[in-house]
Amino acid sequence: MNKKNKIAIIGAGPAGASAAYYLQKEGYDVTVFEKENFIGGRTHAYNNGEIRFDTGASFFTNFYPLLKELVTKLDLDDEVIELERRVGLRYKDVLAEFTFGDLKTFWRLPFITRKDKLIMIWSTIKLTLQRRKLDLVSPEKLAKYDDSSISDWATNTMSENVYQFLIRPGVEPFWYFSCDDVSRAMTTVLQGRAADAKFYTFKRGMSQISEKMLSNVSLHLSSCVTKLSKIEKQIQVSYVKNDIVNEIKVDQLIIATPTTAIKNISIDFELENNILSFINSQKYVSNVHATFTVDEKDVKDMFAYYYPCGNWETPIGAIVLHKQKCKESIKVPDGKELISVFILDKPSKELIEIADDKEIFKRVWEMALNFEDKLPKEAQPVALFKRKNAIPLHEVGRYTTANKIKNQQNKDVIFAGDYMSCATVEGALRSGRWAAAQVSGKTISF
Structure with a gap:
């Protein structure tokens, strides 16, 4: 042509x-x-001129090959900043420190037994050895692992505790969906890259x-x-x-x-027809994302991220302290910290139905306080994002279908x-x- x-x-x-x-x-x-x-x-x-931060996908990793290639081709190497990797994992009243890719903090996690930790390590080693066969985004390669949900796969091949305390907090805080609802294909690849995972962003987002x-x-x-x-x-x-x-x-x-x-x-x-059917059948996850400012001195000893783990009811997907995460990639007034609260799919759907944004801000901060009581009681609302269709839901079989129709x-x-x-x-x-x-x-x- x-x-x-x-x-x-x-x-x-x-x-x-x-x-x-x-x-x-x-x-x-x-x-x-x-x-x-x-x-x-x-x-x-x-x-808004005074405050700047990413509202959606806010990072990339060291195993995104095309993005890495484009960073160099577009002369963006000097714009790349590595993000903090320490997180606070909360199970009810217990908070534990964990650093992605760090065996010491993994081994000190209090929620699971030594046996479960060894199961997770062995499973990760096996997947790490298969890295060349794994690809995070290729429909053809993902289709090979598109045979069960994340929850079924992790529970059956590892254990219930490994799933609840290690797999779920590596998935749901980032994508907001339930591991019961999506294919295990992407998570299998992520686990195979977990040992040396690093996270980055750009200076201007x-x-x-x-x-x-x-x-x-x-x-x-x-x-x-x-x-x-x-x-x-x-x-x-x-x-x-x-x-x-x-x-x-x-x-x-x-x-x-x-x-x-x-x-x-x-x-x-x-x-x-097959393309239209695929498009019309696509489902999405909802997400409410509310951002606040607080006095920096009140949160200076807190983690950059807080994620839930274990089988307990909480509407919180993640709480992110942006300065702690990477102060070079945001803009916020001196003496202030910027905090984003991300709500999971089902409670987000309920919040989106509320017409009064002030009420949503109030409820979201109450949810955050119930999750992490070290947060200050008062916070100043900055921005609210109500997304009915935040992220595509990759149900079991979705990658297989995408692979079949992509060339048709x-x-x-x-x-x-x-x-x-x-x-x-x-x-x-x-x-x-x-x-x-x-x-x-x-x-x-x-």
């Missing part, structure tokens, strides 16, 4: 930015549409990589695509900006948005996003690169 063909991309998150970056390098005429007034999608940073990839691309922010039509051999994209309907004709289209956004676009031509897409309209892979920045980036390859006719692995 002629490299001067016009390509439209809907969505300026990591998937859309990645697709645009690779197509632009190939010489395509690329236009990106984003309904929000910012770049980054779920990696977007909140910034995770959206920095999307911004850099889109720096030389025609970008329309605050532009909501409403309709797609076929005009002879081209696709007409209708979008609304400043209450004015605009139209552009392109040769091919990449839709790099959550599946919920796709449903709001009127499409006047037929798409592949109509080449005129190609779908990209972490729902095609796994809910990580790496998954989004690689789905975008893969979509770009479908346009250019290249054969690459996901």
Whole structure:
């Protein structure tokens, strides 16, 4: 196909930015549409001038190969900052220190027996030896482990205590879903990389990589695509900006948005039934994320992160103290600490139904105090994020289906996003690169 063909991309998150970056390098005429007034999608940073912090995906790891490659290609090496790895694991009234990748703090955990610890170590060693066969985002490789839920797999192959106290706190605080509801495929890979896991972000937040990839691309922010039509051999994209309907004709289209956004676009031509079925069946996890400021002196001896573990009822997914986590990547007034409270899926659904944001802030801070009583009694609300569709839910069999349908897409309209892979920045980036390859006719692995 002629490299001067016009390509439209809907969505300026990591998937859309990645697709645009690779197509632009190939010489395509690329236009990106984003309904929000910012770049980054779920990696977007909140910034009111006085306070700045990441609102969604806030880190990457040392086992994200494409992101690592892009950091170097985009001259972002000096922008990378390593994050604190110490966390406080809470089980009811007991709080224990744990550092990711540190055997000493693992061995001192009070919740589980020596036998369970040895079971976890042996299981991790076996998976570590299989690293070359494991891939965090490849649907083809994930499909090989897409045979049971995280809870069933961990309980049956290790033990109930290993699952409750070691596997769950490595999953649910990051993705908010229940381990009962999702495939064990991604967790199997994560466990195989746990021994040397490190976590990073960028100085100006995770959206920095999307911004850099889109720096030389025609970008329309605050532009909501409403309709797609076929005009002879081209696709007409209708979008609304400043209450004015605009139209552009392109040769091919990449839709790099959550599946919920796709449903709001009127499409006047037929798409592949298996693709539509896959998209329409995608479920999402809800999340309420409330951020507060407190006096820094009141929390100076606390951990950067607090995660629940064990089988007990709590609405808390995670509590994050941003300065403790990485003060170089945020902005907050002197003498203040910035605290984010992340609520799990089911209690988030209940909170989202409350119309009064002040009431939500109040309830979330009460939940945080019930979880960790070292927090100060009073906190100043900063920002509230109510997401009904926060993260794609990868149910058992989802990766298997994604692997089957990924190469069956109509080449005129190609779908990209972490729902095609796994809910990580790496998954989004690689789905975008893969979509770009479908346009250019290249054969690459996901």
